[in-house]
């Protein structure tokens with residue numbers, strides 16, 4: 001593999017291909033197929049059975065990441081799906097035990113390392129260059145973006161890291177947004193309404209009547225993919241999430257100047273799309289299909305097509321030789337990893353600051369897509385800690401605004417084992433005493449139970465009842481809830497793995 005030489009001589013080579021090389025050495029984590037596959041619905045239909053997991057309708061399962069080597073209609077491109085669709089695999093890729101990943105990210109946020117800009121000749125993403133002013137330029141022929149189900153609005157870039165800068169002050173942001181290929185040089189971008197940081201930058205450029213330069217970076221070091229999923233307040237407006245990826249790796253992310261627009265892109269990305277978001281231009285997300293549907297989203301449902309979205313006018317596509325298009329299924333376990341582990345880090349940070357030493361761990365659990373549900377493992381050490389676990393739950397809601405359900409468990413319950421969590425609910429929980437409702441709080445618009453049609457008590461789409469399920473034992477009753485104690489033994493000699 002080609003490596004870079006930074007000033008000072010250190011070698012950097014964290015990229016997608018290095019991640020794949022790691023998985024190839026780990027049994028059960030990676031498979032390839034040479035069977036030709038269609039990007040239109042077939043590829044995702046296959047992977048659902050191989051390893052999607054998450055909130056995908058059953059049958060599905062956790063399984064290996066999968067490379068499709070032969071894509072119908074594309075001569076040299078490959079498609080990788082499910083790279084992060086397993087917490088264990090994320091642990092292998094970030095060299096950290098799965099239950100410590102939240103702590104890894106928490107520490108990384110506190111020790112950011114700025115990206116560096118390398119020269120054009122060191123940028124692997126420039127191995128092949130296609131400019132939009134060339135005849136026959138068509139992003140749909142260059143980028144094998146899957147259409148995940150037959151009713152989707154079109155081919156989607158689901159693992160594209162959108163990078164842009166504030167046109168007024170140069171602040172930077174990188175975030176994954178759903179992007180649909182709409183024409184030969186047009187891509188729509190969906191921003192959840194509110195204050196998505198890139199949308200703030202975009203609106204400023206639009207206000208000034210200026211095109212806003214962006215890059216879409218596909219196929220990068222998984223540390224970058226996960227870091228780009230942080231949200232405020234952990235990463236407030238102006239916090240460049242690439243600095244977190246730098247901290248995870250102990251080395252700066254390498255950027256390079258775009259060829260055709262005035263911004264940066266990730267130097268070793270498999271694909272880079274350069275373009276301009278034009279002021280005042282909008283497109284209907286399903287303009288090519290009219291299905292009213294967008295694509296499968298993390299709660300397990302297909303999101304509605306948005307009638308009016310900003311558009312990237314593509315100016316160039318660059319890629320590596322034999323490029324890898326990385327994709328994911330929206331509701332898969334991959335979303336749980338990417339959204340959930342940063343959520344865990346955010347909760348750990350806030351609760352630790354408020355009440356050090358009590359929150360032992362957090363799991364942003366799979367059934368919530370990494371966003372709607374968190375299990376907090378909380379240790380009460382003194383009578384005055386009683387009730388503090390509920391305060392921790394309130395802090396968790398503050399640490400991540402889209403969180404809907406918090407489950408509180410004691411130190412003798414494994415928060416990552418949902419059977420154990422539900423055991424605690426069955427034996428340490430009284431519904432009328434230990435459920436705390438916080439109605440009328442804004443949550444996340446993609447949860448279909450949060451609509452005025454669902455109940456008159458819900459004033460607006462996206463407003464929800466946040467709920468705490470306190471499955472901890474009252475401190476003064478701890479002795480009554482002692483789990484059966486088995487003998488500590490050296491079991492391996494009886495039955496080795």
Ligand SMILES: [Mn+2]
Nearest residue numbers: 173197235239
């Ligand atoms: Mn941000």
